[in-house]
Every structure is written in C-alpha cells, then in structure tokens.
Amino acid sequence: MAQKDATPFTEAANKTLLNELNWEDTRDFEAAARGFIASLDEPVITSDDGRPAWNLAAYPFLAEETAPPSVNPSLWRISRLNALYHGLFQVSDGIYQIRGFDLSVMSIIETDTGYIVVDPLVTVPTAKAGMELVYRHLGRKPIVAVIYTHSHIDHWGGVKGVISEEDVRAGKIKVIAPEHFLEHAISENVIAGNVMSRRASYMYGNLVPKGVKGQIGAGLGQTTSSGTPSLIVPTDSITATGQTMTIDGLEIEFQMTPGAEAPAEFNFLFPKYRALCMAENCSHNMHNLYTLRGAQVRDPKIWAAYLDEAIDHFAGRYDVIFASHHWPTWGYDACVDYLKKQRDMYKYLHDETLRLANQGYTILEIPEIIELPAELFRAWYNRGYYGSVNHNVKAVYQRYLGFFDGNPANLHPLPPEAAGKLYVDLAGGADALLAKARRAYDEGNYRWVAQVVNHLVFADPDNQAARQLQAGALEQMGYQAESGPWRNFYLSGAKELRDGVLDLPAPKAVSPDTVRATPLDMFFDLLAVRLIGPRAAGKTIVLNAHFTDIAERYVLTIENGVLNYARGKHADHADASLTTTRATLDQIALGEATAAEKLAAGEATIEGDPAKFVEFLSMLDTFEFWFNIVTP
Numbered sequence: 001m002a003q004k005d006a007t008p009f010t011e012a013a014n015k016t017l018l019n020e021l022n023w024e025d026t027r028d029f030e031a032a033a034r035g036f037i038a039s040l041d042e043p044v045i046t047s048d049d050g051r052p053a054w055n056l057a058a059y060p061f062l063a064e065e066t067a068p069p070s071v072n073p074s075l076w077r078i079s080r081l082n083a084l085y086h087g088l089f090q091v092s093d094g095i096y097q098i099r100g101f102d103l104s105v106m107s108i109i110e111t112d113t114g115y116i117v118v119d120p121l122v123t124v125p126t127a128k129a130g131m132e133l134v135y136r137h138l139g140r141k142p143i144v145a146v147i148y149t150h151s152h153i154d155h156w157g158g159v160k161g162v163i164s165e166e167d168v169r170a171g172k173i174k175v176i177a178p179e180h181f182l183e184h185a186i187s188e189n190v191i192a193g194n195v196m197s198r199r200a201s202y203m204y205g206n207l208v209p210k211g212v213k214g215q216i217g218a219g220l221g222q223t224t225s226s227g228t229p230s231l232i233v234p235t236d237s238i239t240a241t242g243q244t245m246t247i248d249g250l251e252i253e254f255q256m257t258p259g260a261e262a263p264a265e266f267n268f269l270f271p272k273y274r275a276l277c278m279a280e281n282c283s284h285n286m287h288n289l290y291t292l293r294g295a296q297v298r299d300p301k302i303w304a305a306y307l308d309e310a311i312d313h314f315a316g317r318y319d320v321i322f323a324s325h326h327w328p329t330w331g332y333d334a335c336v337d338y339l340k341k342q343r344d345m346y347k348y349l350h351d352e353t354l355r356l357a358n359q360g361y362t363i364l365e366i367p368e369i370i371e372l373p374a375e376l377f378r379a380w381y382n383r384g385y386y387g388s389v390n391h392n393v394k395a396v397y398q399r400y401l402g403f404f405d406g407n408p409a410n411l412h413p414l415p416p417e418a419a420g421k422l423y424v425d426l427a428g429g430a431d432a433l434l435a436k437a438r439r440a441y442d443e444g445n446y447r448w449v450a451q452v453v454n455h456l457v458f459a460d461p462d463n464q465a466a467r468q469l470q471a472g473a474l475e476q477m478g479y480q481a482e483s484g485p486w487r488n489f490y491l492s493g494a495k496e497l498r499d500g501v502l503d504l505p506a507p508k509a510v511s512p513d514t515v516r517a518t519p520l521d522m523f524f525d526l527l528a529v530r531l532i533g534p535r536a537a538g539k540t541i542v543l544n545a546h547f548t549d550i551a552e553r554y555v556l557t558i559e560n561g562v563l564n565y566a567r568g569k570h571a572d573h574a575d576a577s578l579t580t581t582r583a584t585l586d587q588i589a590l591g592e593a594t595a596a597e598k599l600a601a602g603e604a605t606i607e608g609d610p611a612k613f614v615e616f617l618s619m620l621d622t623f624e625f626w627f628n629i630v631t632p
Contacts, residue, residue: 003213003494004472006069006479009444013480014067017074022378028284032085032327037096038137039087045101045129045225053125053227054101058210059083059217068212070479075487078285078385079217081327088133091328092320094273096138098130103204103221104154105324106130107277109270112249114142118277119155119324120162123227127158144248145174148234149279149324150265151184157229157511165232174247177234177264178256184263185231186518188295189510190526194623197507200224200293202629205488207502208495213475215491219285219385219484220325231513238266241313255310257281260303263296267306269314276318276335281306282342284326285385289349290395292485297399300346300392307343311336338381345382348372349389353396362405363397388483417632420459423452430456434465441473446480449473454630457497461631470630471497493630506625516586520552521567523589527556528563530620537561541612544570544577547585558616575612580604 043057067076086100107118205215427433478490
C-alpha cells in the first residue's frame with residue numbers, strides 16, 4: 001500500500017511552528033556556508049567493492065526552501081542545513097572541517113609539519129574521501145595524530161581511511177582518546193550490539209526511501225554511511241582536566257567529561273588558534289539523554305555541570321567553538337551564550353522533571369507538562385531534532401526512578417499479545433475496535449489510533465485492515481515529528497506494517513577491528529549472554545582455555561545455568577582444555593573459519609573430552625538481526 005499524503009490535521013500541526021519559532025533568524029545558514037572551500041565533483045563515495053557508501057546528492061528535494069505538508073518545517077530546516085552544505089570548510093586559521101560526508105564531522109588541524117585529524121567519521125570510505133579532499137586543496141602533509149573525542153562509533157569508525165595501523169605501531173602517528181575509551185567503544189557495540197543495530201535501522205530510517213514522505217535526515221546529521229567501520233587502538237589516554245599535550249609544536253589542553261554525552265569523552269582547546277572543540281557535548285540541536293536505538297541513560301545534571309565548567313575553565317581563551325556535528329559558532333560572546341543555553345536546557349529538563357516527580361507525577365504525565373522556557377525554546381540549537389523534550393524527560397525519570405511509576409496496576413502488566421486479545425474483546429471485537437479507531441483517525445487523533453490499534457495488531461498480526469490503519473497513524477505522526485529519529489521510527493514502523501520484515505542480508509553489528517580489539521574478558525561476557533540458560537540448567541562443564549600468542553589462560557565454568565570465567569587460572573580437573581591463539585579465536589568469531597576447521601588444521605587442540613567442548617558450543621544462541629518490531 002502506497003504512502004499517504006499529509007492530512008489536514010498534520011498540515012495544521014506543522015503550521016503551528018511557523019508562528020512559534022524565529023524564522024527570521026537565518027544565521028545558521030550563513031554559518032553553515034562560511035569558509036567553504038570545495039566539495040567532491042562526483043556525488044557518490046564508494047567502498048572498495050564498488051558499492052555506494054555515501055551519496056552527497058541523495059536529497060535534491062531539500063533544495064526547496066519551504067517544507068512540504070508531510071514534513072515538520074523545523075526538521076526540514078535542519079535537514080537542509082545538514083544536506084546542502086557539504087565539503088571542505090575553513091573554521092579559522094589552521095582549522096578545517098569535512099562536513100556533510102557522514103553523520104558526523106571530521107576536523108583537520110594544522111601542526112608545524114602536518115595534520116591532526118579529529119573524529120574520522122563513521123566508515124573508511126567517507127573518511128578517506130574527506131582526507132583526499134583535504135590533500136587536494138590544502139596540500140599533502142603527514143598526519144601526526146588522530147584524536148577520538150569519545151567512544152561512539154561515528155567518531156572513530158573511519159580511522160583506517162586516514163591512517164594505517166602500521167604507521168601507528170611504528171610510532172609515526174599518535175592516537176589519542178579519553179580514559180576508558182576502548183572499554184566503552186567496544187561494550188556498546190558488542191554486548192547488546194545486535195538489538196541496538198536493529199533498532200538503529202529504525203532510528204536512521206535505513207529502509208525508508210528518501211523523499212518528502214520518507215527519510216529526510218536524522219537531525220544530528222543526515223544518516224550514517226554504509227561502508228566498513230574500522231578501529232585502531234589508542235596509543236595515548238587523557239585522564240585529567242587541565243592535562244596538556246604538545247603534538248608537532250601544537251599545544252592542546254583537555255577537559256574530561258565522562259558520563260555526559262558519552263561514558264568516555266573530552267573537550268579540548270587549541271590555545272594557538274583560540275579554538276575550543278566541544279566534541280559532542282554541544283551541537284546545534286537538543287541531544288539525547290536516552291537514544292532510541294537503546295543505550296544507558298545519560299546524566300543531564302553532570303552534562304550541565306561540565307558545560308558550566310567549560311565556560312569557566314576556558315574563559316576568554318577562544319573565539320570559535322567547533323564540534324563533531326553541525327557547523328561552528330564564531331565570536332566569544334555568541335559562544336558563551338551558546339554554552340550557557342545548552343547548559344541550561346539540560347539542567348532545566350533535569351530539575352523540572354524531578355520537581356514534578358516529587359509532586360507525584362509519573363513518567364507518562366511529566367512529558368505532557370514540561371515545556372522549555374521561551375529563551376531556551378526559541379534558540380535553534382536547542383530544538384529537539386535528535387533528542388526531544390518528551391523522551392529526554394522520560395530518560396531523567398528512568399535514571400532516578402526506573403520503569404515503575406509507583407502505581408501497582410503497572411507493576412506486572414500483561415505482555416502485548418495477551419493484553420491485545422483482551423483489549424480487542426473489551427472493545428467488542430476487531431471490527432468494533434477498527435470502527436472506533438477509524439473515527440479517531442478521521443478526527444486526527446493519531447496517537448490514540450496508534451495506541452489502540454497496536455492491541456489488535458498484536459492480538460491478530462495477520463489483520464491487514466489493522467496493519468494499514470496502524471501504518472497510516474504512524475505515518476502522520478512521522479510527518480509531524482520535529483525529531484529526525486522520531487520521524488524515522490514512525491515511518492520505519494509504517495513500512496514494516498505494510499511490507500513486513502524484508503529478507504535482506506543482515507548487517508554486521510560489529511566490525512572485524514572491533515572483534516580483534518575486544519578484551520577477552522568482554523568476549524567471554526558476550527558468550528555468557530549467548531548461553532541458553534534453560535539448555536545449560538542442571539549441567540556442569542569446566543573448560544580450560546590457553547591462548548598461546550598472548551600468554552593468557554582462562555577457566556570457563558558452566559554451572560547453575562550460567563557461564564562464569566576466571567582469568568589467569570587453570571583447572572587441573574577440567575573436562576577439556578583448549579589450546580589455540582587469540583588470532584584463531586577472532587577468525588572463528590568473525591565467521592572466517594569454524595572451530596572444526598581450526599582443530600582439523602592443528603591451529604587449535606583439545607585435551608580431555610572433546611564432547612564437552614562440543615556440548616558447550618551447542619548451548620550458545622545465535623541472534624537474528626531482522627526480528628519483528630511492530631508485530632509479535
């Protein structure tokens with residue numbers, strides 16, 4: 001079934017923002033264009049295998065200044081800023097950026113004899129294309145360092161597109177990151193990597209066609225590139241605020257900000273250039289306190305405190321702020337105002353949520369009450385293009401009070417399928433529920449339609465009338481959403497209801513470099529997650545594992561339905577003992593070879609009872625990527 005047009009209710013909802021926001025303020029368009037040097041002649045960036053990784057010309061419809069009825073005009077605005085201004089830009093003397101080549105921004109800083117690269121995008125092809133553009137217009141000089149501002153993959157995944165691991169190992173290039181970077185970079189992409197990646201396909205609208213009725217952007221950037229991510233382990237860790245490094249004659253001063261936008265992150269100042277990099281702690285939108293792909297809730301209180309610290313710590317020492325998303329802010333007074341209003345936005349959400357929670361309001365009630373003060377609401381860089389007031393308020397509530405709102409009726413509710421059947425029965429059957437829901441749809445009450453018809457979809461997922469009505473409601477909600485991820489979630493849900501879950505090749509939740517960089521402790525944590533508890537219940541298996549190339553020993557114990565491990569141990573009475581290398585383990589984990597093939601080739605050996613090792617492997621689950629989201 002084809003996508004529908006925006007209804008009059010959606011058009012009216014979108015027009016309200018035309019009166020509420022300051023559309024005469026066009027400074028962001030001037031800032032996004034400022035310092036433009038050049039972009040690529042060819043609009044498509046391809047991977048080594050010839051497949052497109054990024055298309056600079058994927059959004060021609062955004063050339064229109066006026067938003068169509070099917071797009072929130074504020075989201076249209078940020079999408080135009082993200083999509084139309086791409087290429088190499090000069091920020092100030094010695095500082096340049098590649099923007100519009102990926103979800104994130106790559107910055108290039110001149111040193112005495114070379115370049116420092118900050119946050120090399122998401123994947124190898126886009127980072128490589130960006131660096132080639134730099135060489136073409138600024139000159140080919142050696143890269144002396146790469147800085148990862150934080151642990152999210154869009155700030156390190158393209159590193160092998162700009163430098164080689166061999167040069168890092170040879171000591172030619174430093175890779176600098178905040179303390180605990182590697183732990184968090186890997187943990188977020190491994191332990192819950194499959195479900196996060198599946199939900200990310202909704203968040204970025206990967207399966208939704210680009211167009212005025214489809215994917216138009218993600219707020220923080222347009223979308224993610226589809227090339228291969230990479231990872232090079234950092235050589236240097238920053239541990240303290242005020243710590244400095246001098247790289248090829250250029251001094252950098254750091255501010256640690258763990259637990260704000262990312263669990264491992266820092267801001268830093270280039271005193272020579274009077275330029276402050278705010279990593280992703282500031283951007284030209286409201287960020288997520290909770291990301292819809294799923295992650296641990298972030299702390300807005302400490303986030304605001306770090307921004308306050310930055311205002312004080314770097315006071316008077318910069319004339320421009322740049323970050324790893326969006327465009328810079330120039331002028332000291334404008335920069336301070338920007339920092340203050342971003343600070344106060346996060347603090348307002350925190351404080352007001354807890355004030356209302358302490359009055360007894362719940363996780364669903366508080367988001368319907370809270371509105372930002374006008375001075376914060378009307379600042380374009382505080383708009384909910386990526387995060388939103390609604391789901392950020394829920395995140396604050398969740399951080400302090402968890403999923404339970406205190407009402408015992410909500411402590412142990414029925415799961416969706418069981419509840420759905422009872423709701424349908426309560427409504428007088430499927431036909432009666434649909435009739436009432438259609439009436440609500442005709443009245444523009446899409447939130448209620450989505451809520452009530454969802455019960456019928458879960459009670460009877462083959463009911464096509466229910467699926468189509470649910471899809472229509474989600475579609476209109478997507479058309480109204482100011483947040484890029486909200487729009488993409490709604491439209492992805494509508495597409496799945498209409499077309500089903502497509503039989504596509506499953507993307508890899510983690511890259512080969514991530515697997516190889518994963519500490520063995522974390523690798524065995526993942527095996528513990530994969531252990532099928534009911535299958536392991538009542539069994540006891542003890543295995544030794546010896547990795548000769550890294551001189552590591554482990555004892556793995558299955559008991560009481562769980563897998564425990566002990567590093568640096570050897571069990572004398574183990575059921576079986578595996579001897580191999582970490583490199584062999586990586587090949588098996590990446591699907592490049594099977595355990596049986598490695599045993600047959602002599603690259604792994606087992607002493608004791610091989611059947612116990614086989615039994616252990618038989619207890620490990622595999623994760624399907626394309627699981628249903630909007631149906632049972």
